Every structure is written in structure tokens, then in C-alpha cells.
Amino acid sequence: MELAEFSQLARNIEQEVARVIVGQDSVVRQVLICVLAGRHALLEGVPGLGKTQLIRTLADTLSLEFNRIQFTPDLMPSDITGTNVMEDTEDGRKAFRFQRGPIFANLVLADEINRATPKTQSALLEAMQEKTVTVGGIMYKLDLPFFVLATQNPLEQEGTYPLPEAQLDRFMFKIDVDFPTVDDLVTIIERTTGNISPHAEKVVDGAQVIEMGELALNMPVPTHVTRYVAELIIASHPNNDSAPDVVRRYVRYGASPRGAQAMILGAKINALLEGRFNVSFDDIEAVAPSALRHRLLLNFEGMAEGISTDGIVGSLLKSVQKVKA
Amino acid sequence: MTATDPHYTVLVTTLHQWDKRWRIQKILIWLPRLLLIPLGFGIALAVFARFSPIFAPHDILIITIVAIVAFMAGFLGWFFLRHRDPLVSARYFDRHFNLQERLSTALELLDGTIHGDAGLVSAQIADAQTHATEFAYKRHLALVIRRLDWAIMVGVCVILAILLILPNPNTQTIQQAQAQQQQIDQSADEVKDLIEDIANDASLDSATREELLQALQVTLETLENPNVSADEALATISDVQSLLEEKSQEAEGRSEAQREALERALEALQNAQNPAESLAEALQNIEEELAEQNAQNEDSSSENQSGEQSGENQSQAESLRDAAEQLRENNPSVAQSLEEAAQALDENDQQAAQEALEQAQEQLAQNPNQQQNEQAAQNLQEAAQQMQEQQQELAQQQQQGQQQEQQQAQNQQGEQQQQGEQNQNENPESNNEGDSNQTGDTQGENPSNSENPSQSESDEISQSDSENQSQQNPQAQGTTLDNNSPTDNLGGDNDADLSQDTSGLTLNEVDQQEGDADTVRGEAQYEAVFAPQRLGGQGDGEEIILAPDINDENLREGDFTDNESGNLTVPYNEVFNSYSRQASTALETGYIPLGLRDVIRQYFTSLAPTTSTQTDN
Numbered sequence: 044m045e046l047a048e049f050s051q052l053a054r055n056i057e058q059e060v061a062r063v064i065v066g067q068d069s070v071v072r073q074v075l076i077c078v079l080a081g082r083h084a085l086l087e088g089v090p091g092l093g094k095t096q097l098i099r100t101l102a103d104t105l106s107l108e109f110n111r112i113q114f115t116p117d118l119m120p121s122d123i124t125g126t127n128v129m130e131d132t133e134d135g136r137k138a139f140r141f142q143r144g145p146i147f148a149n150l151v152l153a154d155e156i157n158r159a160t161p162k163t164q165s166a167l168l169e170a171m172q173e174k175t176v177t178v179g180g181i182m183y184k185l186d187l188p189f190f191v192l193a194t195q196n197p198l199e200q201e202g203t204y205p206l207p208e209a210q211l212d213r214f215m216f217k218i219d220v221d222f223p224t225v226d227d228l229v230t231i232i233e234r235t236t237g238n239i240s241p242h243a244e245k246v247v248d249g250a251q252v253i254e255m256g257e258l259a260l261n262m263p264v265p266t267h268v269t270r271y272v273a274e275l276i277i278a279s280h281p282n283n284d285s286a287p288d289v290v291r292r293y294v295r296y297g298a299s300p301r302g303a304q305a306m307i308l309g310a311k312i313n314a315l316l317e318g319r320f321n322v323s324f325d326d327i328e329a330v331a332p333s334a335l336r337h338r339l340l341l342n343f344e345g346m347a348e349g350i351s352t353d354g355i356v357g358s359l360l361k362s363v364q365k366v367k368a
Numbered sequence: 369m370t371a372t373d374p375h376y377t378v379l380v381t382t383l384h385q386w387d388k389r390w391r392i393q394k395i396l397i398w399l400p401r402l403l404l405i406p407l408g409f410g411i412a413l414a415v416f417a418r419f420s421p422i423f424a425p426h427d428i429l430i431i432t433i434v435a436i437v438a439f440m441a442g443f444l445g446w447f448f449l450r451h452r453d454p455l456v457s458a459r460y461f462d463r464h465f466n467l468q469e470r471l472s473t474a475l476e477l478l479d480g481t482i483h484g485d486a487g488l489v490s491a492q493i494a495d496a497q498t499h500a501t502e503f504a505y506k507r508h509l510a511l512v513i514r515r516l517d518w519a520i521m522v523g524v525c526v527i528l529a530i531l532l533i534l535p536n537p538n539t540q541t542i543q544q545a546q547a548q549q550q551q552i553d554q555s556a557d558e559v560k561d562l563i564e565d566i567a568n569d570a571s572l573d574s575a576t577r578e579e580l581l582q583a584l585q586v587t588l589e590t591l592e593n594p595n596v597s598a599d600e601a602l603a604t605i606s607d608v609q610s611l612l613e614e615k616s617q618e619a620e621g622r623s624e625a626q627r628e629a630l631e632r633a634l635e636a637l638q639n640a641q642n643p644a645e646s647l648a649e650a651l652q653n654i655e656e657e658l659a660e661q662n663a664q665n666e667d668s669s670s671e672n673q674s675g676e677q678s679g680e681n682q683s684q685a686e687s688l689r690d691a692a693e694q695l696r697e698n699n700p701s702v703a704q705s706l707e708e709a710a711q712a713l714d715e716n717d718q719q720a721a722q723e724a725l726e727q728a729q730e731q732l733a734q735n736p737n738q739q740q741n742e743q744a745a746q747n748l749q750e751a752a753q754q755m756q757e758q759q760q761e762l763a764q765q766q767q768q769g770q771q772q773e774q775q776q777a778q779n780q781q782g783e784q785q786q787q788g789e790q791n792q793n794e795n796p797e798s799n800n801e802g803d804s805n806q807t808g809d810t811q812g813e814n815p816s817n818s819e820n821p822s823q824s825e826s827d828e829i830s831q832s833d834s835e836n837q838s839q840q841n842p843q844a845q846g847t848t849l850d851n852n853s854p855t856d857n858l859g860g861d862n863d864a865d866l867s868q869d870t871s872g873l874t875l876n877e878v879d880q881q882e883g884d885a886d887t888v889r890g891e892a893q894y895e896a897v898f899a900p901q902r903l904g905g906q907g908d909g910e911e912i913i914l915a916p917d918i919n920d921e922n923l924r925e926g927d928f929t930d931n932e933s934g935n936l937t938v939p940y941n942e943v944f945n946s947y948s949r950q951a952s953t954a955l956e957t958g959y960i961p962l963g964l965r966d967v968i969r970q971y972f973t974s975l976a977p978t979t980s981t982q983t984d985n
Contacts, residue, residue, distance in 0.1 A: 046491060261485030263492060265473040267459055320492035323468035366459045 088220030293345030
């Protein structure tokens with residue numbers, strides 16, 4: 044794929060999504076980055092902000108097989124992965140047949156993922172990491188591209204189960220969906236209360252998405268930017284000497300290496316989406332909150348004082364020196 | 369791709385241009401700020417110099433200029449000569465110009481540090497080059513002269529200049545100290561010359577030379593010590609001066625002894641019926657007589673020898689033996705020759721006696737020992753004279769320094785003191801009192817003895833100072849110390865000069881100045897000290913008799929039955945010995961300045977009990 048084609052396709056995707064989703068450009072960009080990177084995203088926001096609509100619209104533009112899983116407390120893992128069912132064969136015998144679950148799709152919407160029990164949530168671990176599903180001793184490969192776009196309500200709400208750290212770490216980005224502005228809200232009202240509902244056209248298919256991701260992986264990253272990302276990750280650990288005071292005071296565990304991978308990968312795609320051919324510090328700063336906010340585990344003091352991980356990430360970005368010249 | 373890639377060259381060239389521009393911009397910004405550091409340092413020195421006599425204004429100026437030059441050289445050198453890698457510059461300018469790491473990525477791609485898709489790499493390098501060449505770096509690196517910074521720097525310069533221009537009360541003290549140090553250095557040079565002269569002086573014997581060289585070497589080491597004080601320099605020069613004078617006197621003594629021995633020999637010869645005026649002539653006469661006797665002996669037979677000739681020979685032999693005995697100690701070679709001549713006369717060997725006398729005459733004519741002694745004495749006297757001059761100059765420098773400190777102390781007094789000084793100028797009598805207060809001692813002991821030759825030293829100084837003030841500068845601002853300076857005293861009364869002579873110099877100086885009052889130039893002036901050698905020496909001899917106050921009642925305590933009239937019962941010898949011991953103890957403890965010790969010793973020497981005194985007592 045050529046750069047011009049990449050840019051054109053990316054621009055088209057954003058334009059089509061923007062036809063349905065009002066505002067939320069940053070959220071759309073973050074989600075698109077995850078899709079092009081072939082990774083998973085977790086969208087968090089109060090109900091009614093269009094999280095599900097956004098993912099559905101994106102699935103429409105990508106021309107990918109889309110499944111939605113509504114996570115409820117009584118949802119079982121087999122409801123996600125699928126199960127072996129006994130059925131009669133043509134020769135009249137009984138045999139097990141694997142009934143695919145909704146996980147078998149290119150784009151899976153795990154809606155309100157934190158309303159299911161941790162047992163059910165863990166059913167996504169293998170699929171999200173290895174892109175395989177094992178049922179009854181048989182491992183089934185998922186079709187590529189595969190990515191899970193999950194939504195969740197804030198943890199403070201009733202009937203929610205916080206995602207385990209291992210689960211959270213498998214999401215490339217945790218994207219906060221903010222409340223729209225007045226102008227955006229007016230536009231939303233106008234679009235959704237009339238007879239004509241906007242609809243996004245298909246722009247790319249799965250193969251093109253994969254090619255776009257591969258092209259982004261070849262984006263050059265200068266060494267000092269890579270080092271900056273590594274120092275950010277190191278500084279996020281409270282027991283490290285380079286950690287800022289806010290990290291030492293409020294953070295229990297810092298970001299994992301997956302955080303660094305997520306930042307570099309997201310920065311590469313962000314640079315391409317910005318029309319550049321190299322990763323800059325601006326790209327890192329653009330993706331760092333989404334890549335790190337769910338990977339920083341606050342301690343009791345941090346949670347008690349209501350410290351935002353976004354604030355800690357901001358402190359990290361300021362404390363780590365970019366250029367030592 | 370390699371570093372020789374044209375894209376790489378273009379990028380590096382562009383970066384060099386930016387870097388050069390950036391350095392100039394930074395220099396224009398930081399130079400006035402950095403110059404504030406040495407200027408502030410100079411101001412601190414100038415302020416500090418007003419409280420402590422450490423640096424003179426020109427020293428502060430030099431130090432400040434050196435600091436400025438050092439700062440500028442260091443800053444410019446470090447800033448301009450510091451090599452910065454193109455990649456480092458690229459990273460800096462990427463951030464500084466918001467180029468989003470285009471240049472640094474391109475350079476790393478070009479030098480192979482990082483890799484990527486070929487299409488992406490080419491596109492990235494082209495993109496970086498486009499941004500670099502089209503970037504208006506001169507607009508972003510504008511050469512801005514911050515007038516406020518430069519104005520502050522100029523203001524600080526003005527403050528420094530004002531501090532340097534305004535009169536500093538410590539300046540004269542510093543100059544005085546520098547002059548003292550210079551004088552000490554000069555003294556050290558002259559001591560070096562003395563060491564060379566004495567080392568090459570063949571007229572000195574080895575022991576004397578060694579002793580003198582050792583003493584001079586110690587003096588030289590003391591003078592070359594950077595921390596030597598004026599007192600120490602004065603003391604060590606005084607010591608070596610004393611030693612030189614002692615050696616000179618010894619040499620003169622030896623020469624005098626020889627001369628006396630020769631004179632005694634001459635007298636002995638004259639007493640021995642020889643009318644010659646000198647030993648040489650006497651020997652010449654003896655020789656001539658012996659020659660005549662030889663001639664007569666040749667012409668006449670042995671029968672013609674009479675008993676008179678034999679007696680005459682015996683008489684001459686005795687005279688020669690007496691002369692030899694006189695010369696044996698100081699000139700043994702001549703004495704030996706005379707002994708041989710006497711023995712030849714005893715043996716009636718006229719020829720041998722004549723030869724021995726000729727030899728004695730030659731040895732006497734040479735007389736090297738006396739010449740050497742005289743020359744050594746002269747050399748040592750000259751060396752002592754040099755040391756004395758150095759001592760005088762050092763003492764003068766030290767005295768001027770003390771005067772300067774005292775004047776500063778006076779200048780720091782309030783207006784009340786100044787008004788008092790003005791009153792002194794209006795009233796000479798009160799001015800006298802002020803002088804006496806400055807000299808500090810015995811004012812008021814005998815205020816009515818202005819013509820009394822036995823008045824105290826301080827009174828003499830006070831009187832002479834007041835006279836000098838009233839004559840030379842009737843409107844003097846009370847700076848009476850200026851009148852105490854030696855130059856002022858040169859034009860003043862000789863009595864005043866001589867009275868000051870004894871205030872701080874050695875006994876030798878006093879002796880010299882008594883002989884010639886004009887030689888007081890360069891003397892040091894110390895506090896007025898009672899100088900007993902002046903008593904009766906310069907005055908008109910008027911005797912002051914203290915009249916007892918008849919209204920006062922005599923205090924009578926204790927038992928006076930044995931001494932009803934209250935006469936002095938303690939012998940003067942005991943009083944003198946007691947006070948003399950106290951003075952000796954004080955001298956030995958070192959509390960007395962070196963320059964005053966001779967004065968004190970002479971004082972007690974002058975008070976030593978004599979026969980008449982004992983009789984009076």
C-alpha cells in the first residue's frame with residue numbers, strides 16, 4: 044500500500060464515521076488507531092454517549108464481520124466463545140459440533156464489558172492475546188483482522204465488575220468518551236430525532252485494514268523518541284529513581300512493557316494519520332494518556348483522594364526530559 | 369545510505385547554519401547577564417575594600433577587568449568552540465522549531481541508525497529536507513539585543529566606577545603597605561648584593577665570612593618570606609646591622625692593635641738610639657750602618673775592630689730584639705726577621721744582619737695583614753651603613769603606616785572631634801594639647817618647662833609640633849600627624865628633629881644624628897620616649913625647681929622616729945639596680961620593640977650610679 048492510499052483511506056474512514064458520530068474526533072482517532080494496529084480498545088463513558096454507536100459505525104465503514112456481545116452478569120464464557128453441541132449426523136448418529144460464539148468475528152463489540160463477571164470477562168483473554176479460542180480441547184483460530192472494541196460504564200456505577208489487570212493490559216487503549224459540547228449535542232439531537240438517519244458507507248475491507256497496519260509498523264521512529272517512551276514507562280513505577288513525586292505517592296504499579304508497545308504503535312499510526320513519515324514526541328503525547336491510563340494502578344491513597352491516572356500521565360510527560368542536548 | 373549522501377550534506381549544512389545563528393543569538397542574550405558576575409565581583413571587592421585595606425582601586429579595576437576578560441573568554445570559548453553533533457543539533461532544533469523530529473529522524477535514517485520501509489524512508493528524508501530548507505530560521509533566531517540587560521550592565525559599570533573613583537580611606541594604607549613590601553624587597557636585593565660582596569671579599573677571614581654569610585642568609589630568608597611584617601624585617605635588618613658593626617669594630621680593633629704595635633716598635637727603635645721616624649727608616653738606618661761596617665771591614669783588617677763597634681752591635685741587637693718582641697704578636701714574620709738580624713749582629717755578621725733587615729723592611733712595607741683588616745673594617749662599615757639605611761627606610765615606612773592608621777581612626781570620629789580640631793587650629797595652646805593627646809603619653813607631666821632642657825620627650829614633640837603647625841600651616845585641619853612626618857621635621861626645629869630621633873631609632877642613629885642634625889632624613893618616628901641622653905644636652909641649662917605647695921599638709925604615716933626629716937634613706941644604687949633589673953626583665957620578655965631596646969639600655973646606662981652620685985646620696 045502506498046502512503047497516499049493510506050492517507051486517503053484513513054481520511055475516508057474518519058469522514059464516514061463523522062457522518063454518524065458528532066464530535067468525538069479524538070475518540071474516533073483513537074479507535075481508528077487501535078483498529079489499524081489490530082489491537083483492542085476499551086471505551087469508557089457514562090451511558091448514552093454513543094460508544095456503541097461509534098463502534099457500530101466504524102464497523103460499517105470497515106466492511107468487516109461485526110458481532111456485538113452485550114455483557115450481563117449472567118453471561119457465561121461459552122456464550123462468548125461458543126460451545127460444543129450434540130446433534131444428529133446424517134447417518135443417524137450423535138456427534139458434537141462446535142457452535143461458534145460471537146467472538147468469531149473481525150470486529151467484536153463487547154458492550155458494557157464490566158457488567159459481566161470476571162469469569163466471563165476472562166473468556167476474552169485468549170482471543171484478545173492469541174487471537175485463538177480453545178473449546179473442548181480444540182483451538183480455533185480467529186479470522187484476521189480481529190479486534191475487540193469494548194465499552195464499559197464507570198466503575199462507580201452499580202452492577203459493575205472491575206476488569207482484572209491482565210484483561211485491562213490487553214487493551215491497547217482505554218479511551219475516555221467525554222460528554223459532547225453544546226454544539227455537538229445540538230447536532231446529535233437534530234440527526235437522531237428526524238426521519239432520516241445518517242448511515243456510514245463501507246470504505247475499506249479487512250485486507251486493506253491489515254495492509255494499512257503493516258505499513259504503519261514500518262514507520263521509522265527516532266531513537267531518542269523510543270528512549271523517551273522507555274523512560275516514561277520506567278518513570279511510571281514508584282520504586283524507580285526517575286519517578287516523579289506524584290507517581291511515588293499515588294501509584295501502586297506502573298505501566299507494563301505493553302504500554303510502551305502501545306505508545307509506539309499508536310504513535311506510528313498517529314503520525315501517518317497526521318501526514319508525517321516519522322514519529323515525533325507529539326505523537327507520543329497524543330497517545331500516551333490512552334495507552335497508560337488503564338495500566339497505572341493507583342494505591343489506596345490515590346484512590347481515596349480521587350487521583351486521576353490522566354493527571355499522573357501528564358506529570359510523567361512533563362517530568363521525563365525529551366531532548367538532553 | 370551513508371553520511372556522504374547529498375541529503376545528509378544538505379541537512380548537516382543547514383544545521384550548522386542554524387547552530388551558528390543560535391550561538392550568536394545566545395551570546396547576545398547572555399553576555400550582558402554574564403558580565404554582571406565579574407562586575408558584581410568587582411563591586412563587592414570595591415565595597416569590601418572600603419572596610420578593609422586589601423585592594424587599592426587600581427587593583428580592583430585590574431581584577432575586575434581580568435575577571436571580565438576571563439568570563440568573556442571562557443564563555444565565548446566554551447560556547448563557540450563547543451562541538452555539537454549534528455544529530456544533537458537536529459534533535460534540539462526539532463524541538464526548538466517544532467519540526468516534530470523530522471531532521472533527527474532523517475539523519476538517523478541517513479546514517480543507518482534506524483530503518484524503515486523504503487518508501488517511508490525516502491518520503492521522510494524528502495519531507496525533512498523540504499522543511500529544513502524552507503524554514504525561516506533567521507526569523508525564529510532573531511538577533512535581539514535586550515536593552516534592559518545591557519542597560520543594567522552599564523549601570524553596574526557606572527556603580528563600579530563610582531566606587532573606584534570615590535576616595536577610599538584605605539587606599540593610602542594599602543599604598544603604604546605596598547611601599548613597605550617594596551622596601552623589604554629592595555632590602556632583600558641589597559642583602560643579596562652584600563652576600564656576594566662578603567663572599568668575594570678576600571680581606572675577611574673564613575670564620576668571619578662564614579658567620580656574616582650565615583647571618584645575612586637568615587636575614588635574606590626572613591626578608592624573602594612573603595608574610596614577613598615590617599617589624600620582623602626591621603628586626604632582622606637591625607640584627608645583621610649590629611653584627612656587621614660588631615665585625616667592623618673588631619676589624620678596626622685589630623688594625624688599631626697592629627698600628628699600635630708598630631708604633632711601639634718604632635718607639636722602641638727610637639729609644640734604642642735610633643732617631644728614625646718610622647720602623648722602616650730605622651731599619652734603613654740600621655741597614656746603612658751595617659753596610660758601612662761591612663765596607664770598613666773590607667778595607668781594614670780584623671785587628672781594627674774595636675770594642676766600641678762590638679758594643680754598638682750589641683746595642684743595636686737589643687733594640688732589634690725589643691722591636692721584634694713588640695711585633696711578634698701582630699706581625700711574626702717581621703719579628704722573625706728582626707730576631708735574625710739581632711742574632712747576626714750578636715755574631716758580628718754584618719752581611720747577614722743587613723740581609724735580615726732588608727727582608728724585615730720588605731715584609732714591613734707589604735704589611736698585608738693591616739691592610740686587610742683596614743679594608744675589611746671599611747667593607748663591613750659600608751655594609752653596616754647600608755643595613756642602617758635600609759632599617760631607617762623600613763622604620764619610616766612602618767611609621768608612616770602607623771600614622772596612616774591613626775589618621776584613619778581620627779577620620780572616622782564624629783563631627784565633635786572635627787570641631788575640636790578646628791578649635792585647636794584657632795587656639796595654638798589647645799592645639800598643643802591635641803598633639804600631645806595624639807602622641808599619647810606624658811602630656812601634662814611638666815607643662816611649664818618649655819625651656820627646660822630636662823623636659824620630657826613627649827613635651828618636646830608636642831612643643832615642636834605645635835611650633836611647626838603654627839609656623840608652617842596656621843590653618844591646619846588638625847592633622848597634626850602630618851607635622852610629625854620626617855619631611856616636615858626637616859624644615860623645623862633641630863630640637864624637635866633630634867627629639868624625634870630618639871623616639872624610634874637605634875642608638876647608632878641617635879649617635880649619628882647628634883653629630884649631624886641634617887642626617888635625620890628617613891628616620892622612623894615612634895611614640896615619644898623619654899631620652900635621658902637629651903637631658904641637658906640641648907637646652908640652655910636652666911634648672912627647674914619644683915616649689916612645694918605650702919598649703920598641702922605633709923602626709924606622715926608610720927614610724928618616722930629614725931628619719932624625722934624625711935630624707936631619702938634608700939641608697940641610689942639599690943633603686944637603680946631594682947629599676948634596671950625590671951627594665952632588663954622587660955627587655956628579655958620581648959614586649960619592648962626592637963628599635964627601642966637600645967634606647968632603654970642607654971637610658972639606664974646614663975642613669976648608672978657614678979661616684980659623685982653615690983657621694984650625693
